[in-house]
Amino acid sequence: MKIVVCIKQVPDAKNVRIDPHTHTLVRQGVESIINPFDLFAVEAALRLKDRHGAHVTALTMGPPQAEEALRDVLSRGVDDAVLLSDRAFAGADTWATATALAAAVRKLGDVSLIFCGKQAVDGDTAQVGPELATLLDIPYATFVKQVELGDEGRLKVVRKTDEGMEVWRLPLPALVTVLRDVGDPRVPSIKHKMRAKKAAVPVWGLADVGLSEDRVGLKGSFTQVVRVFSPPKRADRRMLEGPVSEQVEKLFQFLKEAKVPGL
Amino acid sequence: MKALIDLDKCTACGVCQDVCPVGAISVPETHAVVSDDCTLCGMCVDTCEFQAIRLPEVGTGAVTDAAAYRGVWAFAEWRRGSVHRVSYELLSAARRLADKKGVECAAVLLGENLGEAAEDLLRYGADVVYVVDHPALRHFTDEAYSRCLVELVRDKKPEILLAGATSMGRSFIPRVAAMLQTGLTADCTELDINDEGLLLQTRPAFGGNVMATIVCPHGRPQMATVRPRVMRAEIQPRNGRVERVSLPEDVFRTRVQVLEVIAEEDTTAKLTEAEVIVSGGRGLQKAENFRMVEELARLLTGAVGASRSAVEEGWAPVSHQVGQTGQTVSPTLYMAIGISGAIQHIVGMQGSKIIVAVNKDPEAPIFDVATCGVVADLFEFVPAFIERIKRG
Ligand SMILES: Cc1cc2nc3c(=O)[nH]c(=O)nc-3n(C[C@H](O)[C@H](O)[C@H](O)COP(=O)(O)OP(=O)(O)OC[C@H]3O[C@@H](n4cnc5c(N)ncnc54)[C@H](O)[C@@H]3O)c2cc1C
Ligand SMILES: Nc1ncnc2c1ncn2[C@@H]1O[C@H](COP(=O)(O)O)[C@@H](O)[C@H]1O
Numbered sequence: 047m048k049i050v051v052c053i054k055q056v057p058d059a060k061n062v063r064i065d066p067h068t069h070t071l072v073r074q075g076v077e078s079i080i081n082p083f084d085l086f087a088v089e090a091a092l093r094l095k096d097r098h099g100a101h102v103t104a105l106t107m108g109p110p111q112a113e114e115a116l117r118d119v120l121s122r123g124v125d126d127a128v129l130l131s132d133r134a135f136a137g138a139d140t141w142a143t144a145t146a147l148a149a150a151v152r153k154l155g156d157v158s159l160i161f162c163g164k165q166a167v168d169g170d171t172a173q174v175g176p177e178l179a180t181l182l183d184i185p186y187a188t189f190v191k192q193v194e195l196g197d198e199g200r201l202k203v204v205r206k207t208d209e210g211m212e213v214w215r216l217p218l219p220a221l222v223t224v225l226r227d228v229g230d231p232r233v234p235s236i237k238h239k240m241r242a243k244k245a246a247v248p249v250w251g252l253a254d255v256g257l258s259e260d261r262v263g264l265k266g267s268f269t270q271v272v273r274v275f276s277p278p279k280r281a282d283r284r285m286l287e288g289p290v291s292e293q294v295e296k297l298f299q300f301l302k303e304a305k306v307p308g309l
Numbered sequence: 310m311k312a313l314i315d316l317d318k319c320t321a322c323g324v325c326q327d328v329c330p331v332g333a334i335s336v337p338e339t340h341a342v343v344s345d346d347c348t349l350c351g352m353c354v355d356t357c358e359f360q361a362i363r364l365p366e367v368g369t370g371a372v373t374d375a376a377a378y379r380g381v382w383a384f385a386e387w388r389r390g391s392v393h394r395v396s397y398e399l400l401s402a403a404r405r406l407a408d409k410k411g412v413e414c415a416a417v418l419l420g421e422n423l424g425e426a427a428e429d430l431l432r433y434g435a436d437v438v439y440v441v442d443h444p445a446l447r448h449f450t451d452e453a454y455s456r457c458l459v460e461l462v463r464d465k466k467p468e469i470l471l472a473g474a475t476s477m478g479r480s481f482i483p484r485v486a487a488m489l490q491t492g493l494t495a496d497c498t499e500l501d502i503n504d505e506g507l508l509l510q511t512r513p514a515f516g517g518n519v520m521a522t523i524v525c526p527h528g529r530p531q532m533a534t535v536r537p538r539v540m541r542a543e544i545q546p547r548n549g550r551v552e553r554v555s556l557p558e559d560v561f562r563t564r565v566q567v568l569e570v571i572a573e574e575d576t577t578a579k580l581t582e583a584e585v586i587v588s589g590g591r592g593l594q595k596a597e598n599f600r601m602v603e604e605l606a607r608l609l610t611g612a613v614g615a616s617r618s619a620v621e622e623g624w625a626p627v628s629h630q631v632g633q634t635g636q637t638v639s640p641t642l643y644m645a646i647g648i649s650g651a652i653q654h655i656v657g658m659q660g661s662k663i664i665v666a667v668n669k670d671p672e673a674p675i676f677d678v679a680t681c682g683v684v685a686d687l688f689e690f691v692p693a694f695i696e697r698i699k700r701g
Contacts, residue, residue, distance in 0.1 A: 057330065109331075109346065136311070137349030137364070140483070141492060169514070170633075170653075171495040176451065176483035185564040186451065188480040202568070207476040209388060210573035212448075215566040264349050264365060268492025268528035271351040271364075274514065274521050277652065277677055285671075285682040293683050294693045297665065300681055304663055306642050307584060308609040309698065 047100040050151055051091045051124065051161045052178070053084035055108050055115040056168040080115045083163025083224070085231035088119050090193055090224050091161045092232065098195055101125050103154060107135055107146050113247055120242035121234035128154070132251035137264030140169070144177035146262050149255035151182060159201070160221040164189060172223070179221035187214050191227035311347035311365075312354065316340050318361035325353040325362060351521075377466055378529040380415060381407040384458065384472035384482070385430055385438075387420030389572070395473035397433045397542035399535060402500055403471055404434030404545065409502045415439060415467065419457050421447040431549040433542060438551045439465075445561035448570060451481040452563035459488045460556050467530050469508050471500070474534035482534055491528030496633075497535050498656065508533065513652040538637045538660055580629060585611025585642045588631055588658070591618035592647020592668065592687055599624040601691050602646055608698045614638065614658075616648045632657035647687050650675025667691065 058079045091102045104119045106112050107130035116127035130150050138146065151157055160179070165172035172188070179186035191211075192204035201216045206225060234242075252259060260266060286293045302309045311333070319340040326334045326341065333346035334353060341362070354362050383403040385396035400416050407414035416435040418427055420442065427438040441457050454477075462470065462485075470485075472478040474496050486493035498520075499511035507524045508531040514521035525531040580586065587609065589602035599619065606613045615625035617632060631638055633653040639660035646667045648654060651674070658664070659678050666679040669686050676682040683690060 109348070133345060136347065139492065141487065141490075144487065169495075171483075171493075172479050173483040173486070173493060173495060176480065177487040180455075180484045180487035187565065188451075189476055207449075209476075211571040212567060213569040213571075215568055217564055268490075269494055269523050269525050271514075271521050272509075272524055274350075274352050274355045274519055277513075277520050277655070277674070283676070283679055283682060285676070285684065287684050290685055290689045290693055293685055293690060294697050297681060297683060297694065298697050301642065301663075301665075304642070306609060306663075308611075 047098065047158045048154070048156055049091045049094065049100045049102045049159045049161065050154060050157050051084070051087050051102060051104050051119070052147060052174070053088065053104055053106050053115055053119060053163070054081045054166045054168075055079070055106065055112040056081045056166055078111065078114070080118060081163050081166045081168075083165060083167070083226070085119075085163075086224050086226050086228050087161040087163045088122060088124060089231045090190075090222070090228040091159075092123050093229060094159070094193065094195060095123075100159075103128060105147065105150055105154075106130065107138070107143060107150075110249075113249075116247050117242045117245070118234070120245050120247075121239040122232055123235070123238050126245065127247050129247055129249045130255070131249050132262075134252045134259050134265075135263045137267065138262060139267035139269045140171050140173035140177055141268055142262050142264075142266040144174050144181055145266055146255065146257065147174070147178050148181040149257050150250060151178070153250070153255050158218045160184075160219075162221065162223045164223050164225050175221060175223040182219075182221070184219045184221055185216045186221040186223070187216060188223045189225055190222045191225045193222060193224070193228060311343045311345065312349065312351075312362050313365060314341050314343060315361045315363070318359045320359055320361075322359075324356055324358070328352050328356045352519075375468075375527065375529050378468040380413045380465070380467040381410070381469040382415045382417055382462075382467040382471065382530070383435075384470065384478070385416045385418040385426075386473055386475060386477055387418060387423060387426065388477075392418070392426050392429065393473065393475065393537075394542065395475060395535070395537040396430070398537065398540040399471045399473060400430060400433040400435055401543045401545075402535065402540040403469070404543075406469060406500060406502055406508070407436075410468075410506060412468070413437065415465075417441075417458060417461060419446050419454055421445075427551040431551070432544050432546045434545045434547060436547060436549045438549065440551060440553045441556060442553065443556075443561060445563075448567040449477055449481075450563045450565050450567060451484050452565065453561045454481045455484040455488060456560045456562075457556060458485050460560055461554065462489060462530060470530040470532045472532075472534050474536040478534050482532065486532050489528075489530070489532075491530060491532060492525035493532040493534070494523045494525070495534050496656075497533045498539050500533060500535070500540075507531070513656070536633070536637070536656065538639065539656070580612050580614060580631075580636050581638055583612035583638070583640050585609045585644075586614045586631070586638055586640045586658075586661075587611055587644045587646065588614030588616065588648060589619050589624065589646045590616035590648030590654075591622065592649075593619065593624065596622070596624045598688075601687075601695070605644070605646075605691065605695055605698075608695065609642070609644075611640070611642070614643075616651075616654050645675050645679075646691060648675055649673050650678065
């Protein structure tokens with residue numbers, strides 16, 4: 047059974063924000079990490095492999111340095127990896143991303159199962175998984191916390207919804223987007239680290255996956271960013287500075303006037 | 310492709326170099342130079358006060374006849390016997406957009422045994438409610454729900470389609486967008502129409518501490534999802550009509566089988582209904598210190614909330630998490646103690662009437678949404694404040 051895991055390298059965005067004075071992006075300590083949800087996708091794939099045997103390929107679309115992310119998951123036990131990288135892919139929205147990933151999955155051929163993270167933490171859209179499944183015309187289940195492969199070669203999943211849980215059965219090939227509940231990501235092992243270091247990671251460009259330039263990247267995108275700005279401030283804001291005793295008194299009076307219960 | 314520099318306008322001021330998140334811009338001498346590392350994110354475009362930077366044009370995708378599309382739709386979410394509140398919020402937003410464009414506003418309701426739900430949607434501003442009531446829609450499946458909505462869109466051609474960013478919307482709406490071959494913007498916090506009549510979709514980006522406005526110039530309909538409680542529902546009854554639509558049986562076919570639906574008790578009602586919430590974040594440093602937050606909440610007869618970091622540290626149960634992946638709350642008073650105010654937290658509490666933030670960092674983004682900002686060390690301020698309340 048061939049399994050593909052889609053992973054994405056994202057900026058560790060904890061510290062990204064616009065400086066209120068200079069209006070420039072504060073970049074302090076912004077490193078690239080693997081989208082945390084994608085490590086759970088990798089784990090879900092590896093657990094299926096442990097139980098049933100499978101060949102797991104990690105796939106990412108990104109700049110050349112995204113190769114780091116692939117080597118990381120190779121060191122956790124993924125069998126091989128493919129980097130989709132081409133200048134033409136830059137500026138892709140979720141649709142253009144899914145288009146490129148779908149072409150790569152087709153090229154890999156005979157894929158039974160695709161794992162994605164629930165969402166990528168840079169965009170938070172959760173769109174690429176469902177869009178990829180739609181482009182490949184395979185069924186999918188989102189927000190999955192438990193995956194089981196039945197004897198009949200069908201997948202049983204438990205999904206988390208706003209209202210509780212649902213148990214679904216899907217025929218293969220299928221795509222699943224996973225939550226952290228599928229299990230904690232395993233750490234890299236010495237054996238796999240050695241292999242990961244030496245492994246060849248093929249880089250596929252536009253021509254390799256048989257797409258034309260107008261279908262990928264910014265050109266193939268439907269959406270376009272027209273403005274980027276800092277979140278607006280509240281107009282009625284007051285700041286309490288000075289000694290703590292003064293701040294305490296001012297806040298107390300303020301809340302008392304506002305008739306907050308308990309005061 | 311990369312960002313384009315207009316050499317006549319560029320003054321080599323270097324601001325773009327500082328804002329570029331991937332370090333793709335350098336300013337050697339007379340003007341900025343963009344390297345192949347450019348990801349076309351657009352951060353530089355808006356910060357250039359000389360309008361010297363622009364991005365190459367987006368593609369036209371599959372060519373749709375944009376002019377043939379008219380009207381604004383809201384997808385109404387049917388959940389075990391009632392319409393989810395986000396649907397009314399979306400419908401009110403759709404109404405505003407439709408009025409701005411001078412077009413019709415419609416709701417789409419899919420499900421089984423829908424009763425009077427469609428009539429109810431008319432009260433929130435719909436000119437027409439399209440209803441598909443079918444046994445195959447009893448349980449949600451991505452395939453059946455997508456096919457139904459896609460059939461309706463292909464037939465009636467709305468220009469804008471809004472849906473809730475709920476577990477249902479986030480699951481099947483991307484499929485709808487992909488089937489229709491159009492753009493989709495997730496989790497919008499603001500929607501408007503620009504001078505050209507395009508939908509301006511504003512959402513948090515870059516981990517959320519930055520906002521981005523997005524358009525979909527060519528794909529139709531222009532599609533966006535919005536989280537619950539971001540928009541405000543308004544009752545504005547219309548003389549609208551309900552149109553029951555029947556679709557061919559094959560539309561309802563699906564490859565997945567729903568074996569079981571397990572409803573869970575909502576244990577968080579207490580938090581979402583509280584009049585006062587005191588929330589703690591990573592600034593509290595350890596579990597013992599979180600007790601301060603609990604005591605303050607008790608004194609104010611309120612509930613205890615937490616940032617995700619505090620939940621991850623194990624200081625508070627996950628059901629108390631406020632924010633994008635937690636609860637959305639709008640109490641009369643929200644106190645944020647030692648919380649930085651990442652957008653994922655802010656979207657969950659910015660609807661609160663009074664927001665008090667205690668943080669020692671005057672630049673903390675939580676102060677941007679605070680009604681009252683206290684710049685102080687919480688370990689000094691909170692105990693003193695607790696004492697003050699006790700004194701009465
Ligand atoms: C997909 C996704 C979903 C998310 N969903 C949520 C969500 O639902 N809810 C949520 O809260 N977060 C969410 N987050 C996380 C969010 O981005 C932030 O990481 C988180 O909110 C930060 O928590 P914090 O403010 O407690 O911690 P920090 O960001 O570490 O902030 C601690 C603050 O305490 C202040 N402080 C420290 N010491 C003191 C002191 N002695 N006195 C006063 N102030 C002090 C600091 O100045 C700082 O501002 C999500 C993130 C992602 C990627
Ligand atoms: N560039 C990419 N390369 C590979 N997988 C991706 C990429 N972007 C998104 N994904 C996958 O799609 C999921 C959802 O991403 P998003 O729709 O951006 O929130 C991620 O968790 C990944 O599994």
